[in-house]
Amino acid sequence: MKANGNTDILLAGVGGQGIVxxxxxxxxxxxxxxxxxxxxxxxxxxxxxxxxxxxxxxGEKVNSPTIAQGxxxxxxxxxxxxxxxxxxxxxxxxxxxxxxxxxxxxxxxSGAMEYPDDLQERIQARCNQPVLxxxxxxxxxxxxxxxxxxxxxxGLSKHLDFPLEVWEKGIRNRVPPKTFDANWTAFxxxxxx
Amino acid sequence: xxxxLSGNGAxxxxxxxxxxxxxxxxxxxxxxxxxxxxxxxxxxxxxxxxVNEKVAFEVAFGASLGGxxxxxxxKHVGVNVAADALMTAxxxxxxxxxxxxxxxxxxxxxSQNEQDNRYxxxxxxxxxxxxxxxxxxxxxxAFGFELSERFDTPVMLRMTTRICHGRSIVELGERxxxxxxxxxxxxxxxxxxxxxxxxxHEFVEKRRLELETFAEEFPGNRIEMGDPSIGIIxxxxxxxxxxxxxxxxxxxxxxxxxxLPLKLIRExxxxxxxxxxxxxxxxxxEEQLRAVGLxxxxxxxxxxxxxxxxxxxxxxxxxxxxxxxxxxxGDLPRRPPVLCPGCPHRGLFHALKKARATVTxxxxxxxxxxxPPLEMMDTCVCMGASIGVxxxxxxxIGGRQKDRIVAVLGDSTFIHSGIxxxxxxxxxxxxxxxxxxxxxxxxxxxxxxxxxxxQTLQGETVPELDFExxxxxxxxxxxxxxDPLEVEACEKVIREALAHSGPSVxxxxxxxxxxxxDQWAAPLDVDSAACDNCKRCIRIGCPAIxxxxxxxxxxxxxxxxxxxxxxxCPQDAFIIPGVKENA
Numbered sequence: 001m002k003a004n005g006n007t008d009i010l011l012a013g014v015g016g017q018g019i020v021x022x023x024x025x026x027x028x029x030x031x032x033x034x035x036x037x038x039x040x041x042x043x044x045x046x047x048x049x050x051x052x053x054x055x056x057x058x059g060e061k062v063n064s065p066t067i068a069q070g071x072x073x074x075x076x077x078x079x080x081x082x083x084x085x086x087x088x089x090x091x092x093x094x095x096x097x098x099x100x101x102x103x104x105x106x107x108x109x110s111g112a113m114e115y116p117d118d119l120q121e122r123i124q125a126r127c128n129q130p131v132l133x134x135x136x137x138x139x140x141x142x143x144x145x146x147x148x149x150x151x152x153x154x155g156l157s158k159h160l161d162f163p164l165e166v167w168e169k170g171i172r173n174r175v176p177p178k179t180f181d182a183n184w185t186a187f188x189x190x191x192x193x
Numbered sequence: 194x195x196x197x198l199s200g201n202g203a204x205x206x207x208x209x210x211x212x213x214x215x216x217x218x219x220x221x222x223x224x225x226x227x228x229x230x231x232x233x234x235x236x237x238x239x240x241x242x243x244v245n246e247k248v249a250f251e252v253a254f255g256a257s258l259g260g261x262x263x264x265x266x267x268k269h270v271g272v273n274v275a276a277d278a279l280m281t282a283x284x285x286x287x288x289x290x291x292x293x294x295x296x297x298x299x300x301x302x303x304s305q306n307e308q309d310n311r312y313x314x315x316x317x318x319x320x321x322x323x324x325x326x327x328x329x330x331x332x333x334x335a336f337g338f339e340l341s342e343r344f345d346t347p348v349m350l351r352m353t354t355r356i357c358h359g360r361s362i363v364e365l366g367e368r369x370x371x372x373x374x375x376x377x378x379x380x381x382x383x384x385x386x387x388x389x390x391x392x393x394h395e396f397v398e399k400r401r402l403e404l405e406t407f408a409e410e411f412p413g414n415r416i417e418m419g420d421p422s423i424g425i426i427x428x429x430x431x432x433x434x435x436x437x438x439x440x441x442x443x444x445x446x447x448x449x450x451x452x453l454p455l456k457l458i459r460e461x462x463x464x465x466x467x468x469x470x471x472x473x474x475x476x477x478x479e480e481q482l483r484a485v486g487l488x489x490x491x492x493x494x495x496x497x498x499x500x501x502x503x504x505x506x507x508x509x510x511x512x513x514x515x516x517x518x519x520x521x522x523g524d525l526p527r528r529p530p531v532l533c534p535g536c537p538h539r540g541l542f543h544a545l546k547k548a549r550a551t552v553t554x555x556x557x558x559x560x561x562x563x564x565p566p567l568e569m570m571d572t573c574v575c576m577g578a579s580i581g582v583x584x585x586x587x588x589x590i591g592g593r594q595k596d597r598i599v600a601v602l603g604d605s606t607f608i609h610s611g612i613x614x615x616x617x618x619x620x621x622x623x624x625x626x627x628x629x630x631x632x633x634x635x636x637x638x639x640x641x642x643x644x645x646x647x648q649t650l651q652g653e654t655v656p657e658l659d660f661e662x663x664x665x666x667x668x669x670x671x672x673x674x675x676d677p678l679e680v681e682a683c684e685k686v687i688r689e690a691l692a693h694s695g696p697s698v699x700x701x702x703x704x705x706x707x708x709x710x711d712q713w714a715a716p717l718d719v720d721s722a723a724c725d726n727c728k729r730c731i732r733i734g735c736p737a738i739x740x741x742x743x744x745x746x747x748x749x750x751x752x753x754x755x756x757x758x759x760x761x762c763p764q765d766a767f768i769i770p771g772v773k774e775n776a
Binding site for chain 1 (some may be wrong): 195197253302326354355358359360361362430433434437440487502503504519520522523525526527529530531532533540558561565566665707726732734738739740750
């Protein structure tokens with residue numbers, strides 16, 4: 001048990017991957033469950049393919065809107081490079097749930113640098129038994145390539161003590177009605193891993 | 194009812210509940226969503242995008258004179274623009290309550306500096322409220338209007354990025370009407386000619402003393418006693434970080450931080466053994482405490498740059514948890530933001546590069562062109578600066594570049610503060626080219642309306658500002674318009690503008706991809722046999738294009754089919770769907 005007694009979840013990935021939506025759904029579920037909750041993300045640049053992180057913290061009383069380094073109980077890594085970049089935030093016994101998708105940053109696509117080929121191994125070495133999933137394929141098979149965030153939330157949902165109905169309602173409230181089925185299928189597939 | 198709101202959403206709600214009738218702003222991260230939330234949810238309030246922060250402030254001030262509660266919001270650097278009005282409105286005071294939101298950006302997530310606007314409140318001698326979460330953002334926003342009316346002063350609500358964009362739980366209330374006030378002609382109060390302004394300055398000093406008394410009794414300034422060996426004075430988000438870092442110690446939390454409650458601070462200092470001030474950026478509170486002889490630690494330990502965090506506070510105060518600082522992950526590729534696929538700015542900068550222009554830049558998405566691989570913007574200072582800087586530079590730069598000085602700024606930025614500078618260029622015969630990158634929106638802050646778009650914040654259709662006509666009317670004789678994604682035409686227009694002696698204007702007009710989605714087309718592909726890896730397409734910095742040893746590739750999920758790459762490819766290696774190969 002950490003000193004602050006809260007559950008801290010870091011979401012890290014690339015602008016456009018649905019990190020802000022996933023954080024919003026998660027925060028609302030925490031509120032519905034009667035917890036104090038804070039969520040903090042930095043946007044403004046998000047739309048333009050930059051690195052994006054969002055912090056969600058819940059518990060009896062939450063002070064800081066951001067998670068301290070080394071104190072995240074969970075990290076949802078939306079992309080391999082971004083996942084490795086933020087591993088310092090994970091607590092020693094924290095759980096990383098990582099999408100194995102690779103998205104080239106402009107520093108790579110422009111040829112200035114190479115996308116490292118050992119990221120999966122380095123994440124495995126730095127995190128205590130990370131859950132690796134191909135969330136992009138899961139999302140495509142579920143019917144929407146944009147449902148990567150739901151697959152990862154599904155992976156997280158196994159570890160949190162919220163009933164499945166609460167997740168379903170939380171997602172239904174926030175996604176367009178015609179995309180709910182695809183989102184829910186991706187969530188359920190992520191939850192099974 | 195309880196809900197989760199961002200700090201900005203909570204300010205909008207607080208303003209609504211306080212019976213505000215007018216809200217004005219110029220968009221600026223991290224403040225933008227306050228007016229967007231008001232426009233989306235609270236139709237009882239008249240809300241407008243003003244052309245700049247000074248005008249926004251003046252609109253709110255005028256509404257206050259009319260007897261209604263009024264709000265102006267802006268980012269920290271926007272207050273620089275509004276400061277002229279603010280400093281004297283501090284003398285005149287208000288009629289209906291008036292609140293100015295200053296949204297500061299420690300850490301510069303989306304800003305050109307990280308100035309600490311708490312000094313503006315002190316300089317203007319107006320009261321300042323600093324919320325620490327969304328509930329306080331709502332409560333303080335609403336309370337600000339009462340405070341404003343009671344002390345006859347504009348009130349600053351000082352937020353920071355983590356408060357603006359952080360979400361937390363808020364208890365909602367009902368809307369209540371403000372007090373019944375009407376417009377009253379009162380030249381001695383509102384006409385600041387020297388004779389009257391002298392009297393008002395006396396009033397300001399009297400008000401300052403009354404505010405000092407008020408600060409002592411404001412319930413948002415409170416002592417939270419814990420372990421008395423350490424006492425921490427803090428405000429805003431820094432309070433939350435410090436609380437997280439030191440849950441057991443004693444706190445004096447300040448919600449009202451100008452003027453400071455010095456009696457309360459002395460009382461607190463007397464109860465604790467060692468006194469610290471934990472504040473982001475400047476030693477605003479600390480220096481005032483030192484000035485009255487209190488022994489206090491602050492910036493001798495804590496950084497003056499960037500955001501604070503619980504671990505920075507712990508380590509600065511010598512109570513680190515022993516965990517190592519950030520691990521060296523080696524040379525990981527960075528992921529900077531980039532111009533979007535299909536962005537019309539990319540075509541403009543390609544043409545400017547071909548023309549070997551020296552570009553003075555401005556504030557907007559197009560500032561991203563300063564980064565590799567485009568590297569086509571040499572300056573970025575403040576809103577509208579591109580045109581003024583170009584006029585100085587052209588008088589001192591030597592060699593060929595003397596005829597290749599181009600100021601680039603967006604439609605909204607031009608309207609914000611570029612127009613007087615363009616008049617100056619005509620008046621003083623500056624040999625520069627001004628490119629108005631008119632993407633039909635205020636894009637950087639998330640596609641807001643502006644006079645060029647012909648739409649208002651609350652959805653009214655109005656005449657579109659005529660950039661070409663405006664330029665001609667102030668005396669620019671060489672004015673041309675081009676679609677920046679028409680490669681040859683754009684290059685030609687830039688060439689001709691540079692060849693023109695005296696000021697010239699190019700309106701590079703094409704809508705932002707988020708404004709006009711009709712222009713989204715099927716992704717291109719690459720004929721890898723035709724591609725000879727010349728990398729010309731790579732140098733335009735499109736995130737959809739990459740290259741391996743064989744050929745260029747187009748990411749089928751990212752490409753929006755703008756065809757810029759196809760137009761510049763010497764080998765015609767790009768395949769445009771629906772167009773026959775090598776047709």
